[in-house]
Amino acid sequence: MTAADAGGRTTPEAIRARKGGAPVVCLTAYSYPFARLLDPHVDLLLVGDSVAMVQHGHPTTLGATMEMMILHGQAVMRGSQRACVVVDMPAGSYEGSPQQALASARRIVAETGCQAVKLEGGAGMEPQIAAIVAAGIPVMGHIGLLPQSVEKDGGYTIKGGTADAVAALLADAEAVERAGAFSFVIEGTMDPVAAEITRRAAIPTVGIGASAMCDGQILVIDDAVGLTVDRVPKFVKEYADLRGVVAEAARHYAAEVRARSFPGPEHVFLPKDSQAS
Incomplete structure (x- = not known):
């Protein structure tokens, strides 16, 4: 069991305290019914910008907007009672400056009531993370493969394959932690590299296509229950076949x-x- 706030929810601070302890169980959620079903079983529900792909049919997460994230964040908050709810900040809502990032984070929290926001990027986003945290809003970081940067990166490429790439990932992890994030996602990263980042970090790491040694794991719920109708990533384990059922x-x-x-x-x-x- 984890500590919870007065409303009964698991807090970001409680997630932080899980470092090196019982693995943190995370899933994405985008709707009221799924939030109701998942809430009793997880520590953290992420309203991921993957909603743009799995619920709205966009080819990448770049289709997510502030309005979209807030709408789905509100639904998940209505459907959950105990999980820590984190809402992704969509591309274009935070990269410009710490001031832009803080304004966007404040809007998301004010309009959804979520416990934290998540943004992508390491060393380059340290000022943005620090500004949001300084204002009292918990932040979950995200390093490794960054879905919002796939067009710039030339596709979904696994990270950590060279010594320089490993050094950059370690620097990203240090920057996210230094800025005050309570945890961070490691996505699409070589297993030994993700394990080493986890060993060095003082805050929990949450893996997706990373390593079993991370402090927690997350999957997109549509992938996990077999609802994904397009390509299913290699790192996904399907725990049900709802495609067939539906x-x-x-x-x-x-x-x-x-x-x-x-x-x-x-x-x-x-x-x-x-x-x-």
């Missing part, structure tokens, strides 16, 4: 409608005299 339910429904066997008597409303007879 497709079969739709097939069964369509067959019954065409056969006029649905709706049946139990699904329609009849006058009282008809029911009595």
